[in-house]
Amino acid sequence: MSTETAAAAAEVVAPPPAGWEEARSRVYAVGLAAALPAVSRPLADADGHTLAEPLTPRTDLPAFPTSSVDGWAVRGEGPWKVVGRVLAGHTPPPLEADGSTVEIATGAMVPEGATAILRIEESTRTADDRVAGTPRPAPEWREPGEEAYAGEELLPAGTPVDPAVLGLAASCGHDTLRVRRRPRAALLVFGDELLTSGPPGAGRVRDALGPSVPAWLRRYGCQVRPADVVGPVADTLPAHVAALRAALADADLVCTTGGTMHGPVDHLHPTLEALGADYVVNTVAVRPGFPMLLARLVDDDGRVRFVAGLPGNPQSAVVALVSLVAPLLAGLQGRPMPVLPQVTLAEPVPGRGDYTHLALVRWDRVAGTAHPVRHVGSAMLRGLAGADGFAVIRPGTSGAAGDRVPVVPLPLTPGERSW
Structure with missing residues (x-):
């Protein structure tokens, strides 16, 4: 099958673009359905994992007067x-x-x-x-039981394990915890036009996503090794198929950058078809961030893996991360669906017609207000570097100063519980 024919076939069978909120719910559900198996870990090796069962004391706390x-x-x-x-x-x-x-x-x-x-x-x-x-x-x-009684649920399954949880588990008498491990992730960078060192010039631009996406993934709880970042991958279909097949051998999630359209060198859709993937979400009605996708592959033994197609423009790629990858990873780890906090807009934020607008903002957590930032084009990263998250302006609306809107927090420190 030619590249053009494969691309056309993929376009025909792909589901229509999803609304932003629908897409979040859909990818969380498929992630939860494929939640990683529970394993036992010593307390010293459980940090960063997720409780697979409720944490309960083995005795009353304290156990004696x-x-x-x-x-x-x-x-x-x-x-x-x-x-x-x-x-x-x-x-x-x-x-x-x-x-x-x-x-x-x-x-x-x-x-x-x-x-x-x-x-x-x-x-x-x-x-x-x-x-x-x-x-x-x-x-x-x-008194015995003043803090907790034996068998009482102190923390539910789905709680991220952090130093406070480890201390509590030890005080409860646990030597090990049943947890879901951190997902293994990989990144494939597509685009012959990308430079991996030095300043941009002569028609080529610096790859900004190869260094940054793995760091975002780690903040969402993933394991990403330097060897898991590959690229730029040559702009040919065989190179894309080989690179994605190799990455999927070890990863639960493979993110790709670029190639999500159907242009002459956009090979992601025919690559997914060649590997037998099915779309969970194929494009989302959100700006910036178009087009993004999430696909699923199921092996004969039932093992499920995912491919997240991120746009090549850097800010759009981050929008895809917070829109599709973050809720997927929450599901894979057995964590609750993230609940978006509400903020008050300090300034107006325009809508994007029939699309959800994710607008970069600085979030004053003391005042509970969100302030739009500048330099927020799809290809720009300056605004992102000074932002705390994205204000959500729903389709068919615009945000006026004083409006209460949801905000998607960025995970600015490793292990932050916003997501």
């Missing part, structure tokens, strides 16, 4: 005779006689029979070497 202060565990009325000492990490004998006390350290187990704890700084030693003072009326220890 625990002193909140340094002082004296006393029984009955004072002054009290000192009969021992209790340090953290030990099981003390019970206090059996009224008028007795043991010195106790913060975090130590409160002995059975204790009726109060007297703070060390509020106590005195009497001439006959007894302890005197007045305990505070509120108990100075933590």
Whole structure:
């Protein structure tokens, strides 16, 4: 089949462009249906993964009455005779006689029979070497189950594992966690016109997506090695097919840049056809970002992999990442569908007719306002470098100052929970 015939066939069978919100929902659903299998990981190796089952304590927290202060565990009325000492990490004998006390350290187990704890700084030693003072009326220890009960759900499945989660899991008595691993991703850069070093010139432009897309993917929770970034791939159909087949051997997701149209050197559609892919989304009614796509391949053994076709213009490629790749990756990791926060527009933002407009903005999280930025053409990255996300202007509308609109946050730091 010629390149022209293959391109025409792909165009005929491809589904029509999807609305932006519909596309997000669709790719999240297929990602969730193909969620990565759960594996057990030691706590030291679980950071950046996603809980595959709820986090529950193995015992009550705390598991035993625990002193909140340094002082004296006393029984009955004072002054009290000192009969021992209790340090953290030990099981003390019970206090059996009224008028007795043991010195106790913060975090130590409160002995059975204790009726109060007297703070060390509020106590005195009497001439006959007894302890005197007045305990505070509120108990100075933590009761079993005060923080959580054994088996209580503390965090749901789908929670990203971060240092706080690791600490909580350890306190719950876990040595390992059931998690979904981070998706493996690769990037293919298409375009003979691209330079990989030095300044642009003589009709050739610098590849801005080869360095940046892997960094975005890592911020969305992916594993991307330097060897997983390939290109520029030669502008021929055989080169595209070979490169995509090789990348799919190890990756759960392969992103490509450029080639999403049907021009003379746009080979992505016939490549997908040659590999037996089916479209999840083929073009989205959004500006900037046209055209973008997500395709799916299913092996004979049921293994599912995805190809995200990003436009060649840099800002449009990032729009495709936040529109299709981010919700897909949330689904693959078993995370909830991202909920978009609302912001108040500080200035007007124009609409784009029948298309959703994703407008780059700076987000003042204190004031809850979004300010449009300049230099936001599809081929520009200057505005993106100073932005925090995209304000969503729905089809058939425009944004007036004071309007409340959704915003798609950019994941500006690794592991940020915006997505």
